Amino acid sequence: MVEQGRRGRSCPIGYRYAAAALRSAAAFETETLYVVGGLYGNRYALETVLEAFGAERGECALLFNGDFHWFDSDSADFVRVNRGVLQHRAIRGNVETELASPSAAAGCGCGYPEWVGDAEVERSNRILERLRETALSLPAELALLAALPMFAVAQIGGVRVAAVHGDATSLAGWEFSQERLGTPAGLAAANAAFAAAAVRVFASSHTCLPVLQSFETASGPCAIVNNGAAGMPNFRATRYGLATRISVRPTRAAGAYGTRIGGLYVDALPLDFDAAAWAAHFLAHWPAGSDAHTSYFSRIADGPRYEPRQALRLSQPLRAAAQ
Numbered sequence: 001m002v003e004q005g006r007r008g009r010s011c012p013i014g015y016r017y018a019a020a021a022l023r024s025a026a027a028f029e030t031e032t033l034y035v036v037g038g039l040y041g042n043r044y045a046l047e048t049v050l051e052a053f054g055a056e057r058g059e060c061a062l063l064f065n066g067d068f069h070w071f072d073s074d075s076a077d078f079v080r081v082n083r084g085v086l087q088h089r090a091i092r093g094n095v096e097t098e099l100a101s102p103s104a105a106a107g108c109g110c111g112y113p114e115w116v117g118d119a120e121v122e123r124s125n126r127i128l129e130r131l132r133e134t135a136l137s138l139p140a141e142l143a144l145l146a147a148l149p150m151f152a153v154a155q156i157g158g159v160r161v162a163a164v165h166g167d168a169t170s171l172a173g174w175e176f177s178q179e180r181l182g183t184p185a186g187l188a189a190a191n192a193a194f195a196a197a198a199v200r201v202f203a204s205s206h207t208c209l210p211v212l213q214s215f216e217t218a219s220g221p222c223a224i225v226n227n228g229a230a231g232m233p234n235f236r237a238t239r240y241g242l243a244t245r246i247s248v249r250p251t252r253a254a255g256a257y258g259t260r261i262g263g264l265y266v267d268a269l270p271l272d273f274d275a276a277a278w279a280a281h282f283l284a285h286w287p288a289g290s291d292a293h294t295s296y297f298s299r300i301a302d303g304p305r306y307e308p309r310q311a312l313r314l315s316q317p318l319r320a321a322a323q
């Protein structure tokens with residue numbers, strides 16, 4: 001019997017992996033990698049990221065690093081997102097994992113830390129239950145999710161890059177959150193993960209807010225780049241999502257901010273999707289009083305209480321974040 005108040009806070013054993021598992025050979029090589037986390041069922045953000053990706057030159061790969069489903073409880077939305085995403089590389093987030101292989105203790109599988117309130121956790125559990133009803137009516141789509149890996153390692157310009165959903169040891173870990181990286185203990189733990197995984201860059205998501213944190217390690221400069229959300233605003237009074245772009249070539253996208261790691265350009269890329277259309281679409285499925293509306297609509301409309309200068313944590317930023 002699972003204590004109701006703990007559902008959504010626990011981290012199932014099946015979510016865990018050793019950081020050393022990331023030391024495996026890179027699954028693929030490319031010159032430019034997009035890592036897109038937290039699409040949250042936003043079909044408009046999906047269109048925008050595919051358009052930006054399509055405009056890239058050279059050898060490119062697009063990888064969705066989990067939670068591409070969330071608000072898409074409408075069957076047509078769910079199928080559209082699933083098929084659009086799975087034409088590219090993808091790893092599972094906690095949402096896809098709890099849809100495909102539910103574990104009683106997990107709830108939404110978010111592994112929420114103590115700074116997230118109980119009411120929000122319970123709303124997330126109920127959103128997941130509603131999404132699961134949709135997914136269970138689409139067994140062929142669910143089977144595709146169950147087959148996805150929990151992490152992926154790429155080689156970009158000779159540099160090893162790990163794409164994870166949560167952190168270096170858990171699909172739903174919060175070690176790469178801006179909150180945890182704002183503490184000395186969190187920074188020390190994250191610093192140790194680069195050597196354990198033998199990578200120079202971790203691209204993560206899951207923890208809701210973006211952060212680009214650089215490190216000086218024995219192997220040279222390293223970075224954690226957490227894109228926050230592709231399908232929701234990430235900064236106060238904005239309405240665009242973010243994706244991560246890691247490339248041997250600089251980005252030409254307006255409004256991007258980033259740094260250099262071992263010859264790579266590591267950037268947060270704005271996804272300026274049709275926010276008005278998305279808000280209307282959201283409201284049609286999650287009206288005032290619904291769990292998703294209560295938890296997310298103020299962010300969808302006005303962004304979270306978070307500024308670009310809080311996300312960019314570099315000793316020598318190449319491009320200052322827009323204010």
Ligand SMILES: [Fe+2]
Nearest residue numbers: 067093094206
């Ligand atoms: Fe997540």
